[in-house]
Amino acid sequence: MSRPDSTRSARPAASSAASALQAFDSKQLFVAHDPKSRKLLEQVEKVAPTTATLLIRGESGTGKDLLAELIHFLSSSANRGAGEPFVKIDCASLPHELVESELFGYEKGAFTGATEMKRGRLELAGAGTLVLDEIAALSMPAQAKLLRVIEERKFDRLGGSKPITVEARLIALTNIDLEHAVARKTFREDLYYRLNVVPLTVTPLRERPADIAPLAEHLVAQLAEVHRKPKPALSAAAARALEQYAFPGNVRELRNILERAVVYGSGGELQAEDLPAHVAGGRAGGKQTLEQRERAYIAEVLEFTRGKKSQAAAILGISRKTLLEKRKRYGLD
Ligand SMILES: Nc1ncnc2c1ncn2[C@@H]1O[C@H](COP(=O)(O)OP(=O)(O)O)[C@@H](O)[C@H]1O
Ligand SMILES: [Mg+2]
Incomplete structure (x- = not known):
């Protein structure tokens, strides 16, 4: 297909983010023309090759998902070898019980109906990227488990007792104000601080x-x-x-x-x-x-x-x- 005007979208042309952006599938081009978006891309360029857990904040529709994909793309081309999995879980659209089994997987016999062992998305993400969309919708018990994942890089499948090491980079997305959620006690403060170490904020389009x-x-x-x-x-x-x-x-x-x-x-x-x-x-x-x-x-x-x-x-x-x-x-x- 004809490539959209990527020079315009990926300035400054000399930065390595710009060259990576040009290689980024043209259908997925991340347009960043406004100084606010360029600034965001500069931050992204710095954090993408690290293993830091990231938090992407921004109103609905601002491009958080696409930015997570771009980070995955930049980080796998930087140090992971392309082709690592990019896996997502939407914490808001799944019922609470399902979020945990989807995320952590389960052992055979962990609960009624668990007739086979099943790997969760944390495992399926391998050495790639796991995106946790609408992180504030996670239940309190799931938040506690996620905190352990971030701090110890380990988790158990449901019903399991052999800790599994997490290789994937985690990216949490939120369109709600996590500070408010912490104040309302629906979001763990310790998890908030852990996630907010490297926050990236996508500006509303009108700004x-x-x-x-x-x-x-x-x-x-x-x-x-x-x-x-x-x-x-x-x-x-x-x-x-x-x-x-x-x-x-x-x-x-x-x-x-x-x-x-x-x-x-x-x-x-x-x-x-x-x-x-x-x-x-x-x-x-x-x-x-x-x-x-x-x-x-x-x-x-x-x-x-x-x-x-x-x-x-x-x-x-x-x-x-x-x-x-x-x-x-x-x-x-
Ligand atoms: N900077 C951008 N460049 C190109 N497309 C974008 C950009 N930001 C958002 N989009 C597109 O807009 C739509 C909404 O973006 P999405 O990442 O799903 O938003 P969010 O996850 O914040 O709700 C998607 O189709 C996405 O590809
Ligand atoms: Mg989204």
């Missing part, structure tokens, strides 16, 4: 506007390939509309918006009119007042968080109380 256009170009190329459509160019007006939009759903939302435009598009230039009305914004509907924009944006964020007010307030950067007031004033409740 790194210089990434928007390059990301849009990369994603449009990627999506056109996926959907077997000719690759449309992005019109200047469409790029400008995207740059002015706040993306409560971050890069994932940008991708969804572009996916629709690519699928419905004719393959010609992608116009501002091909974007949803709330993104094309005041452009289509004439001038809007600040209040209209504020109301629309708050409504959108509330829709994105499915009415979860604390999360919406965090995205908007206001207190929950202010959000409640504005919601009432704008008749959004």
Whole structure:
């Protein structure tokens, strides 16, 4: 496939991260044009070749999963020989009991139904990378076991008594504030400190506007390939509309918006009119007042968080109380 403009995405061109990025599967290119993203990539370049356990923080859709993949790629090309496994576990989507057996595996007879020994993902990750997505969803007992894994690099399969050594590098992801979880006593403080030794924070897309256009170009190329459509160019007006939009759903939302435009598009230039009305914004509907924009944006964020007010307030950067007031004033409740 035609390679997206990787020089633009992987500056500074002289750094080794840049050359690795160019080798990174072009479908998986990590676009980093904004100074905030470049800074993040510089940190990544330093930590990737180490064995340190990492914590990646950031709102949903900011690119935490993709960053974990990039780290795996950089670290295996640095010192592990390519081809080591990249294994993920989503702590939020599995029931608590299953998380432990998936993570640690079990011995034959460990519990009813354990008719065979089964290796967990910690073992399956070998000398590669194990990503623990939504780490804050881990149960307290699982957190205690994970702490041991990090400190002693050892664990037992469920029902087992022969400790197994962990070779894999661990990367934890979270979109919730772990400090709050610690304060609420749903997250172990010692585990938090252990994880937070090397934190990497992915900035919300709205705070790194210089990434928007390059990301849009990369994603449009990627999506056109996926959907077997000719690759449309992005019109200047469409790029400008995207740059002015706040993306409560971050890069994932940008991708969804572009996916629709690519699928419905004719393959010609992608116009501002091909974007949803709330993104094309005041452009289509004439001038809007600040209040209209504020109301629309708050409504959108509330829709994105499915009415979860604390999360919406965090995205908007206001207190929950202010959000409640504005919601009432704008008749959004
Ligand atoms: N910097 C980036 N460059 C290219 N694609 C990105 C970037 N950040 C995010 N994406 C894409 O956006 C989508 C959401 O990213 P993901 O890593 O799943 O976010 P998160 O895990 O933080 O929710 C994915 O399709 C991902 O490939
Ligand atoms: Mg994710």
